[in-house]
Amino acid sequence: MNRKPKIVILGAGYGGMMTASRLKKANAHQDADITLVNKHNYHYQTTWLHEPAAGTLHHDRTRMKIDSVIDTNKIQFIKDAVVKINKEEKKVVLEKSELDYDYLVIGLGSEPETFGIPGVKEHAFSIRSVNSVRLIREHIEYMFANYNKQEEKQEDLLTFVVAGAGFTGIEFVGELTERIPELCEEYDIDRKKVKIISVEAAPTALPGFDEELVEYAMNHLESKGVQFKINTPIKEVQDGVVLLADGTEIKSQTIVWTTGIRGSSIVDDAGFETMRGRVKVEKDLRAPGHDDVFIIGDCALIINEEINRPYPPTAQIAIQQAYTCAKNLKALVAGKTELEEFKPDIKGTVASLGGKEAIGLVGDKKIYGHSASAVKKLIDNRYLYMLGGMPLVLKKGKLNLF
Amino acid sequence: MNRKPKIVILGAGYGGMMTASRLKKANAHQDADITLVNKHNYHYQTTWLHEPAAGTLHHDRTRMKIDSVIDTNKIQFIKDAVVKINKEEKKVVLEKSELDYDYLVIGLGSEPETFGIPGVKEHAFSIRSVNSVRLIREHIEYMFANYNKQEEKQEDLLTFVVAGAGFTGIEFVGELTERIPELCEEYDIDRKKVKIISVEAAPTALPGFDEELVEYAMNHLESKGVQFKINTPIKEVQDGVVLLADGTEIKSQTIVWTTGIRGSSIVDDAGFETMRGRVKVEKDLRAPGHDDVFIIGDCALIINEEINRPYPPTAQIAIQQAYTCAKNLKALVAGKTELEEFKPDIKGTVASLGGKEAIGLVGDKKIYGHSASAVKKLIDNRYLYMLGGMPLVLKKGKLNLF
Known part of the structure; x- marks a missing residue:
């Protein structure tokens, strides 16, 4: 019997969502059964959440229904919460059901880090x-x-x-x-x-x-x-x-x-070697010793070799990892064993300061004020473009740049 | 010395606000010093408050700055809370100052009636x-x-x-x-x-x-x-x-x-004969035995002689009382002793049921649904018209009748 391999993606954050999107674009659903699991039926922009938290942007501007972006005829979507990963049996326990997988993508995101401070x-x-x-x-x-x-x-x-x-x-x-x-x-x-x-x-x-x-x-x-x-x-x-x-x-x-933030306690509980919920992944983004498990986003730890310290987990890196992860899954499904190495390409960082104020580094260049604020919005829009093309930018984008 | 008599109006609810407005229209400020005292610098529409309470109308639509409606060059406005009325010495104690009066108008409104139910x-x-x-x-x-x-x-x-x-x-x-x-x-x-x-x-x-x-x-x-x-x-x-x-x-x-609701505890404390904060006023709206004190609105008790029961306190009656009260004050200042009797003219009652639904009685006629809802809005607008003319209706009125 030549059944299609099963790919299960846990979490529809930046990493999981983009992995699903890239797999579909590469027509991987023709060669594999792909399932995306997420607690909510919507994806949200974690990096925008400070705005609805303050009340300066409506939360609906930061989220989108998953089936409005992912073709759920091609990628199966299950709205459920992950309870446990059983990597020995290649199963994922959800609150309402269980899933088998041949390849697993863990994009379960982060939890707040309290450093054990009481209260x-x-x-x-x-x-x-x-x-x-x-x-x-x-x-x-x-x-x-x-x-x-x-x-x-x-x-x-x-x-x-x-x-x-x-x-x-x-x-x-x-x-x-x-x-x-x-x-x-x-x-x-x-x-x-x-x-x-x-x-x-x-x-x-x-x-x-x-x-x-x-x-x-x-x-x-x-x-x-x-x-x-x-x-x-x-x-x-x-x-x-x-x-x-x-x-x-x-x-x-x-x-x-x-x-x-720290990584996910579900990853800790699954028996991977973790540091605060994060797994130091191989260059191809797989968990050490687990050729069938990719870990991306906030649960993945990757080292910046120039300074020998971990990269801070960002949306930028999660999205780039999704590209590599999708390519590698496609290769595995096609029977290849040579996988691509992940190399982060840090384009810059911009922090908004409210209204039309921001600061940032783009490459080595420092930017300030209104122009930094505009760059920030361009970054936000670029992600929407990568995920859902121009229609999504028009629907959810930050269009008043100046 | 021929000093001008002092008229003090306590409370800028329907009664107090309209009394001040009518006195000014009648040019009573030429013959008397008129002072309006209110806790806030705004007047609000008590009968509309169920809407901002539910969140269906913004509270700013139910209130207006007092000096946007009353000419405070002609009627002095003091933003302060009434602490005590000393009717023997003809003084009112406010939180920050004291006022003497020759004529007092009490329009202090109501307090919730709990019937002593615990908690x-x-x-x-x-x-x-x-x-x-x-x-x-x-x-x-x-x-x-x-x-x-x-x-x-x-x-x-x-x-x-x-x-x-x-x-x-x-x-x-x-x-x-x-x-x-x-x-x-x-x-x-x-x-x-x-x-x-x-x-x-x-x-x-x-x-x-x-x-x-x-x-x-x-x-x-x-x-x-x-x-x-x-x-x-x-x-x-x-x-x-x-x-x-x-x-x-x-x-x-x-x-x-x-x-x-009950009347005001300040009226109780002032030593008037009260029933739950309300004084059964004379036909000319003065407190029995106090020719210098008018009581209007929720603090005034008037009897519907047809059924020998008190009229329920409504905005409609408070506004009509203000007309009579202002006329009587004007007469007293002019040295007249013959005062007008107050006769309520109940035009009808409409209760809104949310959205475009309402019920009501206009005269003897029962009205329902959208037409009742439109009548309710007309009543609300009519008050604004009486208080501040068409400009106030345009600013604060309920204009989408259907």
């Missing part, structure tokens, strides 16, 4: 999914609505703490500086009463980023009323209070946790 | 002010946002209890039937999961209203998914639970209290 899981929000960010948006607005109804005004309702001044933290703070004045207007509250506090354990905001750009970003955000507490680790989060290592306390009803 | 003040929302209704709007949406993030779904987040099926309760429930489907769409929640429960102690919804109209209203609202619990007093409200007199419990995180 984070219980008392902090995270910028992680459509569900988590629309809760943040509503929570923030609810604080404003509550403040006005209080007899004794509680200032902690108007104090917003963002833990972590990395990429997501800074981008979220930037959006808050846009959104807070609108909320002040909506609820008749003086802007001066509202505090936005960015707390970072490292000696600088945006660790690893160019110093001049970091200074530009901090100056800009400070001019918009953001207070920075740099070099200040958080010791504990309690209900309504952030305890800092320097002994001070910040009373706040809104703590948003953005201190970084 | 209402602590655990229920009320439809009372711009601040209280935008909190309700945000609270409702916050419940939807929270529901999605829960691991174990709590159905009480999606259960909305409206205590009281009187005018406000029914109108609010009607708006909820419009708003809930939008929120279900926004948060990817099945409409069937959401419960709207209207609880009424009396043997019928809309007590006192025409039976045929009540039936129409209930049928319409039931068709939109509202559950009625009529003839069911509430025994107690606890955190997250409504205990009914019949022994059942409703788990709900959102209880909106609309079982009626």
Whole structure:
């Protein structure tokens, strides 16, 4: 019996979604049964989530129905959550069913990294999914609505703490500086009463980023009323209070946790050798010792050999990995054994600071302000173009570049 | 010394606002110093508040800056809260200052009537002010946002209890039937999961209203998914639970209290003879034994002699009282002693049921559906016209009648 091999893709994030899209473009569905599994029936843009979290962009602009982008006649789609990967039996356990695979692609994304700091899981929000960010948006607005109804005004309702001044933290703070004045207007509250506090354990905001750009970003955000507490680790989060290592306390009803991510605990539990949910993959993106398992995106660890440190997990890398992964799957299905090596091509990094402000590096060139903001939007649109062509750009793209 | 008499108007609700407006129109400010006192610098339409409470109309559509309607060069406006009325010394104590008066107009509006039911003040929302209704709007949406993030779904987040099926309760429930489907769409929640429960102690919804109209209203609202619990007093409200007199419990995180209003406790405290904060005023609207104090609106009790029962306090009556009150003040300032008697002229009553549905009585004529809805909007617009002429109708009116 010459049955078609089964390819199962777990997760419809940047990596999984693009892998499915590339396989379909390469007509791989003619030679293999391809199944994409995702918890929701939509794909969302993780790198845009700071915007709906602040309320500056509607969450529907950051997501799209999977079957609007992937031809589900050619790629089977199953809406279900992954419970467990059984790599010895080549099975995946979902909440409602089980799947066999010949080739598995793990693109299960990330989980927030709490570094074991007590109280984070219980008392902090995270910028992680459509569900988590629309809760943040509503929570923030609810604080404003509550403040006005209080007899004794509680200032902690108007104090917003963002833990972590990395990429997501800074981008979220930037959006808050846009959104807070609108909320002040909506609820008749003086802007001066509202505090936005960015707390970072490292000696600088945006660790690893160019110093001049970091200074530009901090100056800009400070001019918009953001207070920075740099070099200040958080010791504990309690209900309504952030305890800092320097002994001070910040009373706040809104703590948003953005201190970084780890890979997926499902990958840990599957018995791969992991570091915080991430597997150091082979050059062809397969898990060491598992020729039938590709791991891409936030669950994959790849080393930047120039500096001998891991690349930070980004959408850019996940998308590039998807291209390689799809090619390699196509080759395997065709009976080839020679696979392509993955080489990241870092085109640049741009962080938005809210509104039409941004900073970034494109190649070696530093960019600032409106032009950086426009480049950021071009990057966002480029992904949509790669995924769904011009129709998707027109539907979901950021078209007002300037 | 021939100083001008001082007229002080407390409260810029329907009664106070219209009294100030009529006095100015009659050029009374030439013969008297007129001062209007209000807690906020805006006037709002109490009878529209069920809409911003549900989120179907923005609260800014229901309010207007006082100085945009009243010429504050002619009528002095003081933004402050009334603490106490000292009628023996003819003084009013405000939070920040004190005022003397020769003539006082009390238009301090109402407070929610809890009938001493335990837990209402602590655990229920009320439809009372711009601040209280935008909190309700945000609270409702916050419940939807929270529901999605829960691991174990709590159905009480999606259960909305409206205590009281009187005018406000029914109108609010009607708006909820419009708003809930939008929120279900926004948060990817099945409409069937959401419960709207209207609880009424009396043997019928809309007590006192025409039976045929009540039936129409209930049928319409039931068709939109509202559950009625009529003839069911509430025994107690606890955190997250409504205990009914019949022994059942409703788990709900959102209880909106609309079982009626009482007058102002400031009027009680001033030493007038009151019934639940209301003074049975003389025919000329003055407090018995106090020739210098007019009481209008929700703090005034007037008897419908045909049935020997008090008129329910409505905006319609408050506005008509303001006309009489302003005329009588003008007469007193001119040294006259013969004052006009107040005679309410009940033109009709229309209750909206959400969207383009309503029921009402205009004279003896029953009206239903879209035409009743249009009449309701005309009534709302008519008030704006009386207060601020066509410019105010254009700015704040409900112009899409059909």
